[in-house]
Amino acid sequence: GGIGKTSLAKAIIHDSVIAERFQGRRYFVSFDELDASRISTGIVRERICRAAGLDGRLTERWEEVTAFLTGADTILVIDHADALTATRNADSVARIIDDFASSSSVVLLLTTRSRHTTPYFATQFVSVSTLERKYARKTFERLLDGVDNHPLSVNIIARRAAQHEWSGAELLSAWKTNQAALLENGEGKSRSLRATVELSLNAPSVIALGDNARKLLEIIAFFPQGLNTMRVKALCPSAIADANALCAHSITHCEGNRFTMLSPVRLYLSHKTPNPGTGFLNTIRNLYYGELS
Template identity: 25%
Template sequence: MMEHIHQLLYAIICLHIKSDTGELSPSMLSPIGIFTETLHKVNTFMEAQQHGSRIRKFFRQGEMNILLKECNMGLQQALNIFGIQSMSLLTDINKIKQYAKEKHEEVLELIASLSDANSSDQASSMNRVFSSSYNSSTSFSMLPSEPKIFHGRESELVEIIQLFTQESPRIAILGAGGMGKTTIARAVVHHHQITRKYAQQRYFVMCDSVSTAVGLAALLVSCLELKAGKNLTEQVVHHFVSSPPSLLILDNLETLWEPLSSRGDIEEFLSCLTDIQHLALIITMRGSERPAKVRWTRPFLLPLQPLTQDAARKTFIDITDDLHNTEDIDKILLLTDNMPLAIDLMAHLVDSEGCYRILARWEEERTSLVSDGYNKQSNLDLSISLSLSSPRLISIPNTVDLLSILSILPDGISDNELLQCDLHIKNILTCKASLLRTSLAYNTEQKRLKVLLPIREYMQKFHPAPFSFVHPILTNFHNLLEL
């Protein structure tokens, strides 16, 4: 639904841009009116889901389903009309997207060209690039909100807080995409002990928008509300050296650390930061590896695993309310393998459409059912695809092939079975190690290499295993059955 709204907004913008008079033609006013009415219905639907008692929601479920159907029909009607009226709209939308992409690349080139030897004028221009994202008056106002639903990660939270009894810990929160690394970091930064210890010297920086160490330094300069100088890295380090004890959280650091071209610079920058004795550092990263050149505080936090069934059920009920019976809830959770992101997305769908409808849709749509969003927090397919694009993965040939094979093995496979299948994959154990490092696969207690169900479904849809790999697997299992 949100994707359709997004497309229609793009279409209206295109029409306005193309108009010579700055006004829309009369023939397009009616479709826009229909679209506006549909938006009102969508708003009514969303408000109805957010307010009202559980009993009232239960009795109005049929009414809400009708309203949801009308919303979808209205959006589809508007899409059809715009498609008929202007065959070039899609091209125009793509041009806008391409223009935005080109501008983004220009910013990245500016970051890449900026070195510590550049003039302060260049550094100032870089600072202005990020100032629009960080225009609050204090660092406290830039902190993300505290998680309102937080089940199954209490032990990890306690473990992290315990590490703060040591002087300025350096902690890496690791795990697969969608496991809740950012959620834990948000819980930490708002924990009463952390608030009391660091007060307004808490900084939460999302690293998705930058790709180099200099870019990260520029982002921090803006976040810290410093006036950019000639040497951004030294400026950041000097600020923390002269500041009271501080906590810096770098979220999604893998976006900078993954590429080999920037890894060395990032690790050197982290090393400089961790030389500051009174600066505590937390990073969140996909995978199970920690950056080098940092003395990470022990004991290490283990990579996050799926939630327990009890925690998954509590999370689901907190989102959907307790109108659904336990059997239906468990059927839904079975599709998520208790991955927090998948639970969150599925629960919100169930809240609006009900368990029965979502279970029926899953049979047709699979992971596409929870992949309408525009970022990795609201789009499961996008989150998985980001993990698949990891340089740690693509640098080793056939690793994706191995993941495709695992996607058809719900019980996983042991090392012996993997070698016995004779898959003709060179360095197959190296491929296995790559999947473990990126947390796309994990070892069970029985030492079997296994993949979570949402990832298996994604791979079967977008990267199905070739028959040349499936056949040896089937042959090996057939031979085992004959023994």
């Protein structure tokens, strides 16, 4: 989370080339702030109606809405689409989106945190990486290494600096003093590192991985350079499968033969477990000595 998927989608539908082609038929539908368990077919239809400037009561005459949206060239953005596949009505919701995807006049753009939970109709995936350093440097130079060029973290820090009117030296001092606090600037995923990380960790498909996966996350977070795949494999029988699943959810990633994570995610996890138990520390010690050898 916080990598910039929503911002990129909004930039696309406001791009001059897209605006010229689709004119006023550019619609953005977000399900980001909704609890996936509460999303119903009716809510999906209503949000699409309102995004298109239609009366929400038209959900009862859905054929008319579909005819309107597919009647001319249209671009429809579904933000946080993975929430739709986690609903109790996932199949019926998917059919709604499938109807648009099958239309030659509709371009469908979805943002999602996980390839595994993307609706089945997707034809092309585009991974969104962290900012190129030359662009991120325009915002902050000396803090980039601390947050791995993570767009949300850079944005939150910029807002905090503007609110407090900090000088560069004061900002660096605040970062060194309490990094976790500096990455909180209100509620919601656009203002809080905690909120966006917990949104990923609380996804049903991540929770289903169980306690071993959460423990694995905390272990990987302890090693800034990542953990060798052979060390991960030795932890427990499901460790590699869990690590790969966490990569698929963009919580961790693989660099060569090592599993690692972005610095902001590591910061969040270390802040959540400030006093690890003896068993955890013994595991870390053994892995550390193994890495040294």
